[in-house]
Amino acid sequence: MVDVVISGTGLYVPPNKVTNEELVAAFNAHADQYNHEHKADIDAGLIPAKQHSSAAFIEKASGIKSRHLVDVEGVMDLNRMMSKLPEGGHGDFENPCLQAHMGIEAGKDALKQAGLTGEDIDYLVCSSAVMQRSFPAIGIEVQHHLGTKGSALDMVMGCSSATYGLITGINAIKCGMADRVLMINPEIFSTMINFRDRDSHFIFGDIATAVVLERADLAKGDDLWKVIDTKADTKYSNNIRSQYGPMTRLDDGSLMRQDMFFVQEGRKVFKELLPLVTSFINEQLENLDLQVTDLARMWLHQANINMNMYAAKKLLGREPTYDEAPTVLENYGNIAGAGSVVAFHENRENMASGDKGIICSFGAGYSIGSLIVEKL
């Protein structure tokens, strides 16, 4: 079977950035307003008062200092606390919708790095934790604007969206369906966030990534990463969930109900998912006769600093250095399926031929997905 390489990665970062301090100012003003409006019930002990948050709490709990969002103004508006639909956000035939736009820009960046143009690509996989609409597929809209050939498809896979999209693309090349695949991964997860919820309002940022995959013998780029192995595993859990979708319309008046946003049982996720992740990686390495010390780098899903450090430490048996398990949480937050790819995109420059690493996602589902790669 043919070998597959990663020959380019790309990024699109929405221009609107919001710091912990700004988010906290909005949240605390909301908490004050809420407590004032519900004073009687709170005083009577019927409902709890909303506690203030702080930038220090957020940074300690998550490692995040700021994140980019598709819209900040709406989030900071006390009467709204939710992104506004960006102008032209739905798009039309001439102008891409917001999510397609993000994917197109990341795609251009990745194609450039691989030294290719859209028409060199014969299969496009668009994968995200949340798709802007169901049809026509966002991937087909991206295909149209980038001029890629063949077909495109949409996948939805929570925080494993990018790795599962990559595995689908790698399979397509290995079995001869395609020679060159563009994996597009536009994440607009802020649309699912309840910015009135102290525990989760700060977690996520928006971003898009893209990755070019090629049949190894065709690739001409100067930064090639051979895919040595892929692995995927899923196990059902409701601990990261949102009910939002077509059923929301049937479930009267529920658009803003709490369960229609991202809801997480954070402690359960930490306790249940991390052991799955570490055994998953150990098992994959064992099957390849590799040790964790054979990995120069672990580009992990960017969940939060504590989960990331716990996983890396558990695998290594000691504290990781920054280079061994780089994080991008500080500037981007948890960026859903894009996390491990952004970590790879931003932290591979100083690596040498023969160096190996793992790109590994984990999250809602639960799902875990990984690629072990080697620099050529």
Added chain:
Amino acid sequence: MVDVVISGTGLYVPPNKVTNEELVAAFNAHADQYNHEHKADIDAGLIPAKQHSSAAFIEKASGIKSRHLVDVEGVMDLNRMMSKLPEGGHGDFENPCLQAHMGIEAGKDALKQAGLTGEDIDYLVCSSAVMQRSFPAIGIEVQHHLGTKGSALDMVMGCSSATYGLITGINAIKCGMADRVLMINPEIFSTMINFRDRDSHFIFGDIATAVVLERADLAKGDDLWKVIDTKADTKYSNNIRSQYGPMTRLDDGSLMRQDMFFVQEGRKVFKELLPLVTSFINEQLENLDLQVTDLARMWLHQANINMNMYAAKKLLGREPTYDEAPTVLENYGNIAGAGSVVAFHENRENMASGDKGIICSFGAGYSIGSLIVEKL
């Protein structure tokens, strides 16, 4: 590379059925109510009156006599005209959500036909025109209840959902990622229908299909179909579209706006998509050195009787017999991505070893996808 066979197909049909006559009674009562409420504007020529529909018009335009829906009562309620959320429709950890439930039932049916149980499956692809929620993936919920191994993923691909799901599964087997794949295809497209729209309220029905794919050398079933070839093509179009999705919440008050439902430019679709479909199939046959007369059967997407007959006639150069291009529109309506698989499920009993056929989808995107299969 290994050969792949289809060794089982399964169906789940929601118990609630509605005839053209019943749908028309509800629609006409709505039209009367609308015309009464807007009498002044209609009399002044500011807006057009809503025309009555008829069962005969629907049958002539579509070939549909009845369809099954996840809920009929809400659709027939003049004050609602939309399915109600079925009891327990969102599900929880113990009880599957509606879409997972449909998929699980179809999956059991397909596994039984293949002589397998859930644990024989090592990859599950869940594909639909519309997913009930984004996370956790519906496919992972189905995996949990059927006890399948390995991983599951969700794909969203309009009326090509089943064929694109099958191609993804076939690729996974061919490249060694899996030995046995279960493709689950639960369609709840009625959630996207504006039942107050005369042109589209009658088109769609709900259903779930499932297909078992196996490495040919492992398959032990008594009705095996070798996959000779697969092909996929997409070309962007807005002629079948809905804006509904995460952006709906940001786009204030738009839940019931017309563009949040299925909207179709039917004539443009007919004119643009059918030539793409016929050249697609001709090209695929040519690459395989086959003639259309080598196909004993064409299991086409069930769009409407006129599109289906036009495509079959164009390909054959004459009127098709029922057996050559079977339709299931009469009882099920257009069932989104499930159409070609249901046609295959219900119309292959009398075929002989060596007989070939094509399972071909086409629809929103635009997308076209096909499998050429041969009975072993």
